[in-house]
Amino acid sequence: MNMEEKQEKVLYSAVQPSGNLTIGNYVGAIRNWVKLQHEFTCFYAIADMHAITVRQEPAELRRRTLELAALYIACGIDPEQCTLYVQSNVPAHAELAWVLNTLTYVGEMERMTQFKDKSAKHPENVNMGLMDYPVLMAADILLYQTDLVPVGIDQRQHLEITRDIAIRFNNRYGETFRIPEGYIVKEGAKINSLQDPLHKMSKSDENPNASVYLADDRDTILRKFRRAVTDSDNRVIAAEDKPGVTNLLNIYASFKGCTIAEAEKEFDGKGYGDFKLAVGETVADVLAPIQAEQKRLLADKAYLAGVLGRGAENAFRAARRTLSKVYRKIGFYRGE
Numbered sequence: 001m002n003m004e005e006k007q008e009k010v011l012y013s014a015v016q017p018s019g020n021l022t023i024g025n026y027v028g029a030i031r032n033w034v035k036l037q038h039e040f041t042c043f044y045a046i047a048d049m050h051a052i053t054v055r056q057e058p059a060e061l062r063r064r065t066l067e068l069a070a071l072y073i074a075c076g077i078d079p080e081q082c083t084l085y086v087q088s089n090v091p092a093h094a095e096l097a098w099v100l101n102t103l104t105y106v107g108e109m110e111r112m113t114q115f116k117d118k119s120a121k122h123p124e125n126v127n128m129g130l131m132d133y134p135v136l137m138a139a140d141i142l143l144y145q146t147d148l149v150p151v152g153i154d155q156r157q158h159l160e161i162t163r164d165i166a167i168r169f170n171n172r173y174g175e176t177f178r179i180p181e182g183y184i185v186k187e188g189a190k191i192n193s194l195q196d197p198l199h200k201m202s203k204s205d206e207n208p209n210a211s212v213y214l215a216d217d218r219d220t221i222l223r224k225f226r227r228a229v230t231d232s233d234n235r236v237i238a239a240e241d242k243p244g245v246t247n248l249l250n251i252y253a254s255f256k257g258c259t260i261a262e263a264e265k266e267f268d269g270k271g272y273g274d275f276k277l278a279v280g281e282t283v284a285d286v287l288a289p290i291q292a293e294q295k296r297l298l299a300d301k302a303y304l305a306g307v308l309g310r311g312a313e314n315a316f317r318a319a320r321r322t323l324s325k326v327y328r329k330i331g332f333y334r335g336e
């Protein structure tokens with residue numbers, strides 16, 4: 001299918017280049033984008049402006065941005081089918097965020113779970129950007145007149161505030177933004193930490209054994225799963241009082257492409273040792289070709305620069321249309 005034949009519906013999503021991506025980012029987000037790119041008009045961004053809300057080493061941020069672009073493509077995102085770009089290359093994001101700030105209340109931002117978590121984690125750097133993070137995210141989404149936003153469960157609150165802000169703007173200034181919906185797949189929507197399975201797996205976790213990174217080699221992956229926290233009853237079933245095993249079953253099912261029930265059946269009568277090895281092998285088998293392709297792409301910087309340049313131009317044009325409309329509606333003088 002070529003770009004013109006696709007549905008008019010617009011899809012938007014992004015990942016921050018703020019650390020090593022985990023298998024949570026893959027199954028909760030990027031993998032789903034691949035399927036959706038053939039059906040919708042898709043914008044996939046690298047959210048570097050969000051990333052600087054916590055301190056980043058400049059050289060590392062630049063390197064990670066390119067690595068993430070290569071990873072998107074290695075995972076199956078086709079830059080001919082969608083718009084792949086770097087957020088800071090399109091100034092309209094910052095411009096719309098400023099306008100939306102004037103329709104957002106400080107109290108609403110203070111109540112955001114992610115803001116509270118990150119402030120607790122970085123008490124020395126509770127900056128305005130961290131607090132304003134959801135407004136920038138709303139700007140990302142609303143600029144492209146987005147219908148659907150494929151994300152993991154942890155982003156649900158940010159989507160709700162995006163909808164609230166859009167509705168508020170439309171009520172005050174007249175119909176301007178399309179109201180987006182979340183697209184949260186059930187399987188893999190929340191992959192939890194291997195060491196603390198009641199909490200989500202995160203790229204910023206300090207314990208490297210808690211997260212499986214997309215860049216981990218086979219031995220590391222097998223070792224991390226071998227060490228994953230389970231319990232003592234040795235039965236491979238999903239249950240509320242077995243968060244470790246349930247998380248591993250969820251990971252296995254998402255990587256194998258089966259249901260949790262099918263996975264339970266497969267490991268019926270087997271112990272945790274066999275089970276953990278199978279989970280590790282399944283994950284490693286999926287990641288190996290992605291890693292090889294990412295490496296190949298990273299060797300071709302000119303190709304990546306071309307993709308991101310074209311992506312930024314496309315995004316710039318689409319974003320400008322919405323921003324001009326916004327500026328008109330709010331009464332900014334535009335010359336004549």
Ligand code: TYM
Pocket residue numbers: 012013014015016017024025026027028029047050136137140141149150151152153154155188189190191192200201202
């Ligand atoms: P980020 O970079 O934290 O995560 C990127 C995507 O991965 C999902 N995810 C997970 N899914 C399942 N299990 C996990 N353990 C897990 N960890 C992360 C996230 O839900 C997300 O979909 N604010 C966003 C980036 C962003 C954005 C946007 C997203 C900026 N602008 C506009 C959508 C639309 C973020 O921090 O994602």
